[in-house]
Amino acid sequence: MARPLLKLLLVLAGMGLLAAHFPLSGDEAYYWECGQRLDWSYFDQPPLVIWMARASTEVLGDTPLAVRLPALVFTGLTALLMLGWLGEAGMALFFGLRLLPLFFFGSFYLSTDAGLGFFYLLAAFCFVRIREGSLWRWWLLLGLALGLGFLAKFPIVLAALLIFFIPWKPVRFGQVLAAAGVAAAVTTPVWIYALRHEWANIGFQLFGRHAVASTLGERLVRFWGPQIAIVGPLLLPLALLALWRARRDDRLLWAAGLVPALFFGLLAFRSPMAAHWAAPGIPLLAVLAAKYWDRRWMRAALALNALLIAVLLVPLFFPRLLVPVAPRAAGAVLGPERLAEFIGRARQPGELLATESYSTAAVLNFRWGRAGEALAAIANRGPHGLSYLYWQEALDLRGRDFLFITTRRSFVHYLRPRFDRIESVMELPVLDGGRTLRTYFILRCRGLTDDGMFKP
Numbered sequence: 001m002a003r004p005l006l007k008l009l010l011v012l013a014g015m016g017l018l019a020a021h022f023p024l025s026g027d028e029a030y031y032w033e034c035g036q037r038l039d040w041s042y043f044d045q046p047p048l049v050i051w052m053a054r055a056s057t058e059v060l061g062d063t064p065l066a067v068r069l070p071a072l073v074f075t076g077l078t079a080l081l082m083l084g085w086l087g088e089a090g091m092a093l094f095f096g097l098r099l100l101p102l103f104f105f106g107s108f109y110l111s112t113d114a115g116l117g118f119f120y121l122l123a124a125f126c127f128v129r130i131r132e133g134s135l136w137r138w139w140l141l142l143g144l145a146l147g148l149g150f151l152a153k154f155p156i157v158l159a160a161l162l163i164f165f166i167p168w169k170p171v172r173f174g175q176v177l178a179a180a181g182v183a184a185a186v187t188t189p190v191w192i193y194a195l196r197h198e199w200a201n202i203g204f205q206l207f208g209r210h211a212v213a214s215t216l217g218e219r220l221v222r223f224w225g226p227q228i229a230i231v232g233p234l235l236l237p238l239a240l241l242a243l244w245r246a247r248r249d250d251r252l253l254w255a256a257g258l259v260p261a262l263f264f265g266l267l268a269f270r271s272p273m274a275a276h277w278a279a280p281g282i283p284l285l286a287v288l289a290a291k292y293w294d295r296r297w298m299r300a301a302l303a304l305n306a307l308l309i310a311v312l313l314v315p316l317f318f319p320r321l322l323v324p325v326a327p328r329a330a331g332a333v334l335g336p337e338r339l340a341e342f343i344g345r346a347r348q349p350g351e352l353l354a355t356e357s358y359s360t361a362a363v364l365n366f367r368w369g370r371a372g373e374a375l376a377a378i379a380n381r382g383p384h385g386l387s388y389l390y391w392q393e394a395l396d397l398r399g400r401d402f403l404f405i406t407t408r409r410s411f412v413h414y415l416r417p418r419f420d421r422i423e424s425v426m427e428l429p430v431l432d433g434g435r436t437l438r439t440y441f442i443l444r445c446r447g448l449t450d451d452g453m454f455k456p
Contacts, residue, residue, distance in 0.1 A: 004091040008079050011098065015072055019108035020065035022316055023333070026359020028110045029366040032057065032067045036371035041193035043201050048151035049112050062369050067110055074114040075107040078121060078283075085125055086287065093286055096298075099305040101312065102230045102276055113276060115152025119145045120280035123159035124256040127166055131252060134170040136178070143179035147186025154205055155277065158259050165252040214272050223268040226275035227261075231282070232308065235301040242289035249288060257285035323432050331437030335430045336363045339405065339440055342428050346442060347403055354454075355405040374405070377453040397451040404443040412443055420447030 024032065034042050035054030041047045052070035060066035082090035097103045106114060126142035129135070149156030163176075194202050214222075228236050261278035315322045315329075322330035343353065343364070353374040355361045361376040404415060416422055428440040 004083060004088055007095070008076065008091070011079075011095070012072055012076055015075065015108040016065060018313075019068040019072065020063070022064065023336075024064050024067060024363065024366055025109075026357070026363050028064075028067055029362035030359055031110055032062070032366050033362045033371045039193065040189040040196070041201055043197070044204055045112055046151050046153060046190055047193075048148060049110065049115050053110060062366065067366075068108050071106070071108050071110050071114040074118045078118050081118070081121060081125060082283070085128075089290065090287075093283075093290055096302060097283060097286060099302045099309065100231055100235070100282070101305065101309055102279055103282075104309050105312075106279075112153040113279065116149060116156055117280050117283070119149030119152055119156055120159050120256075120260075121283055123149065123156070124162060124253070124284055127162045127252060127256070130171070131166045134172070134175060136175060139175040139179040140182055143182030144186065146179070147183040150183065150187045150190065155260065155263075155280070158263055158280075159256075161259055162252060162256055165255045216269065219268045219270075219272050223265055223273045223275050223278075227278065230275060230279065232301060232305040234304045235298075238294065238297055238301050239285070239289060241294075242292040243285060245292040246289050253284050253288040257281040257288060320432055323435060323437065327435060327437045330432065331430045334432065335438055335440065336360070336367065338430055339428060340364055340367050342440075342442070343403065343405070346426065348401075348444075351401050351403045351444075352397070353405070354402050356408075356411060357406075360405060375454065397448050397454055400448050402443075402445040402448060404445050406441050406443070407438060409439075409441055411441065415443060415445055418448065418450040418453070419445040420449060422446075 031045070031050050031053050034045065034050045035057065038051070038054060039047070042050065049070050052073070053067050056069035057063075057066045060069070079091060079094045082094045084090075086093065098107060106117070122145040123142055126138050126145060129138040130142070146156060146159060149159065190201065194200070231239055258281060260281040264273045264277045267273050315326075319330050319333040322333070339360075347353065353361075353364070354377055355364075355374055356377055358376040361374040364374045365371055402419070404411075412422055412425060423444040423446050426442040426444070428442060430437045430439070
């Protein structure tokens with residue numbers, strides 16, 4: 001067992017170097033900023049990953065590595081779980097899964113999916129053990145996995161459906177009740193937040209998150225199309241063939257692997273669904289199909305995936321390479337640093353900073369190391385990121401002067417009736433090699449008269 005563990009340490013060290021090198025994305029910076037305002041839960045996210053990021057930054061400081069440490073922790077726990085479940089074959093499967101682009105980058109990218117993936121796998125493992133013998137310890141661990149998974153990301157509730165794929169004869173009602181009780185107790189923070197904020201977080205998950213206009217074709221392509229890229233262009237047909245050969249095997253693992261994809265795939269007929277929401281089931285399908293792989297083709301497929309990952313890493317290390325092919329993406333990487341420098345020179349005493357984008361605000365605040373320095377406003381762009389607005393409820397903003405940041409020239413028309421006057425509009429083009437990658441519009445606004453955009 002020492003050899004797989006040594007390999008795991010080396011993999012985690014490599015992922016740690018990547019986590020330390022790349023600047024935070026807008027969502028990662030948003031989690032950091034939420035962590036600077038500790039709460040029972042948050043409007044658009046449950047709290048576990050945010051709490052963990054706050055704990056790691058308290059110890060290691062406000063660095064990208066510290067913010068992303070929870071993702072590395074869940075990656076390591078996933079490896080240990082697969083090792084304990086399947087032995088060295090499980091660890092080999094874990095390493096193979098790291099060569100799926102989504103799982104590779106998800107190993108060090110901070111997201112709520114990192115916690116969801118581990119706890120979904122742990123819940124499935126508990127059900128497998130319960131099927132073998134309905135022991136109390138597995139029911140209690142199941143309750144803990146479901147509860148902590150709920151604090152990581154709400155779709156963990158799908159794992160509870162696996163209870164219908166275990167034999168009921170040895171199961172005692174008290175065991176089910178105990179597991180439910182443990183899960184309910186662990187999820188208490190979410191319900192406390194809900195009661196304090198008129199169930200806004202639950203309503204957002206059920207309705208607000210998906211209230212985006214789109215066509216049926218767009219929704220289906222958005223969810224099912226990227227599944228090829230998630231698994232890998234050559235690996236996907238090999239995986240489907242292996243799963244076909246395993247079609248008569250373990251019903252429980254089949255259900256565990258397919259439930260997320262089928263659930264969100266069916267919801268995609270009604271609302272936009274993110275393709276990666278099917279990912280928690282992929283490790284279970286890999287466990288199911290592992291003994292049916294054609295090893296020679298599998299090595300070729302994983303080698304192709306490794307090459308794809310290397311190609312994706314190059315522009316992350318050298319973002320200027322994106323300029324000829326994806327200028328907007330290059331601007332998103334290069335822009336925040338130049339924007340922060342410009343704001344530092346342009347800002348006048350007494351001016352508040354604001355932006356229509358919660359992610360832009362979070363990236364700026366992380367760069368400055370001050371939560372809430374740049375405020376975020378909804379401004380007709382939907383409720384995502386509304387946690388900012390709950391923090392800003394008590395602020396007295398009327399009459400204040402703002403320096404407002406936007407990437408939309410037309411945004412001045414939204415702001416004009418909400419201030420006494422718009423004094424000036426400054427343009428900050430993000431240039432590289434004479435090419436404009438993106439343009440920030442910085443509006444100097446005097447005397448806020450309508451602070452509705454800063455309130456829920």
